[in-house]
Amino acid sequence: MIPPLKPGAVLLQASGPQIETERLILRPWRASDIAPNAEMLSDPGTARFIAADGKPVTTAIAGWRNAAVISGHWALYGFGMFVVEEKASGKYAGRVGPWCPPGWPAFEVGWGIAPEFRGRGYAVEAARASIDWSFDSFEIDEIMHCIESANAPSQAVARSLGARRDREIDLFGKPADAWITTRAAWRQN
Template identity: 35%
Template structure:
């Protein structure tokens, strides 16, 4: 399956393929305490592997990560992605916002756009989010997106909560 990596736009955001210019900020986040809800903090090597994984999913699986840019300033605010493959029982919608950009609705806006692309253009039949139980901000965001906690869903680990997104 070959899918062109999309560029999606919302009122305030442009979701676009990642580039090497995105690596320094991504690495800084993934190697910081902020990555605790993503099995981090990570080493430089592990952060690089995750960065490459986010890109490699596109040609292999028809989904992956997109960087979140402010349309007006062009500044990169974070990342949103639909993950797939052997580590994910179902297509999984995830997000991260860089320090200083939290609480402005960027993750919500980006997640809605990519979720809608996944169900629409990509034709997915299910999308879930895997969230650490103590990641209260992401849990609230999943609920704001209309996702519902599902206690009996397949999960990548026993401690992970699964939120199912509506079509």
């Protein structure tokens, strides 16, 4: 349990941009996002593709660690995956955004939407906003999306974004496909 603060004590405040789309808010992480993120990753079909080890999160500490890694990217690098919040309900709907930890093959924008929010176009809507933000913020000519060949729904999102499958890559011992969104093609859409 986190103890109460003394009067006048100052802690690091979570900060970062907030992006609004028609139905979503992409925002910095909060402690209240840990539990719904862990719940999303407790789903074997979700964990298979976006958990570091491909296994479902089954403990509170594993859920906390995952959220700490994802949200910590902001503290370490000044950017990272946003929480995707559904405007209508205020609920955590997933995560989306730039991701480039050490050893990663390239600057990526990735996405993960909680099972209860799938099938509504949220992954595409959130990824579009995140790609716009990334091209506006970084001097990059392309963005990669690392997608396992068995992840047909994520491939469909990539296609909807106008990305093209470029090549197969090794993602820490697992094969994945590198889908590419170029700045030039993105600006034409």
